Amino acid sequence: MFWTSAKMMIASRAALAPALEDRVPEDRYAELRSELVRRLSRPPYFFVHHDPNLVSDPEETKALLAPLAPEQRLSFTRVQIDQEAAARESKGTRYSRTNQPLAFHTDSAHARRPHSLVAFAMVRPDRNGGGLSSVVCANDVVARLSAATRNALRQRCHDFGRGPMRVLWGQQAAPSIRYYRTQLQECALRKNEGIVKHGPALEELDQVLAELVEQTSFALDAGDILFVNNQKALHARGGFASNSDRLMLRYRLRVREIE
Ligand SMILES: [Fe+2]
Numbered sequence: 001m002f003w004t005s006a007k008m009m010i011a012s013r014a015a016l017a018p019a020l021e022d023r024v025p026e027d028r029y030a031e032l033r034s035e036l037v038r039r040l041s042r043p044p045y046f047f048v049h050h051d052p053n054l055v056s057d058p059e060e061t062k063a064l065l066a067p068l069a070p071e072q073r074l075s076f077t078r079v080q081i082d083q084e085a086a087a088r089e090s091k092g093t094r095y096s097r098t099n100q101p102l103a104f105h106t107d108s109a110h111a112r113r114p115h116s117l118v119a120f121a122m123v124r125p126d127r128n129g130g131g132l133s134s135v136v137c138a139n140d141v142v143a144r145l146s147a148a149t150r151n152a153l154r155q156r157c158h159d160f161g162r163g164p165m166r167v168l169w170g171q172q173a174a175p176s177i178r179y180y181r182t183q184l185q186e187c188a189l190r191k192n193e194g195i196v197k198h199g200p201a202l203e204e205l206d207q208v209l210a211e212l213v214e215q216t217s218f219a220l221d222a223g224d225i226l227f228v229n230n231q232k233a234l235h236a237r238g239g240f241a242s243n244s245d246r247l248m249l250r251y252r253l254r255v256r257e258i259e
Helices: 002-023 030-039 052-056 058-068 083-088 138-142 147-153 181-190 199-215
Strands: 046-050 075-079 102-105 117-124 133-137 224-229 233-237 247-253
Touching: 030 046, 030 058, 052 058, 052 117, 052 224, 058 117, 058 247, 102 181, 102 199, 133 138, 133 199, 133 224, 138 199, 138 233, 147 199, 181 199, 199 233, 224 233
Parallel strands: none
Antiparallel strands: 046 224, 075 247, 102 233, 117 224, 117 247, 133 233
């Protein structure tokens, strides 16, 4: 009796095996995902990976990124010229819908917990070589600032639209940063303050960022995906022609492991 049921159990497991394999697909992105966490956890806090299949299929990119924070919503945007969306959105963020250059900034600077991972997948670069990307590590920026400015940026008084925040926080040796100058200005105007707090400190920061933009710029080719730790590095973009068909896909996620 025992022998018979044991044999039946083995037989039924054998029958189940292929079905189980079907339901648990191989995680083909496990290696890239661990490389991503490793490289975004240390300077320079960004890297470019080339994979045309990944870049051309948003579902593949989502399959790579979503497991990094399964409880979080993955934000996805097609970044291309879109006059209607530009007219609809706030002045602070609409520039990504236009052909205009974007100065160094971090994404979701207004959020209490800004996205830590931002990925830019280049589907179609600008055919005239415009829209160059730049990335700079917060460490390299802060090293060029005066002590007074560093101190001012660590004050919790910079309002990007959702109450006072610090521009710089965390360890001196590896500071975290949030910064979007146009959001600060727009917020100050809305509150009738006219001028942003610590204006001279922000001017010094802008000056340093403007000096760094050309030294840190590079072109993304079709099939490239740029991963940035958005709490440790700032990114910028050059302008391009108003009739450009440049298309980039942007993904944003809050990943505890790299914060
Ligand atoms: Fe951005």
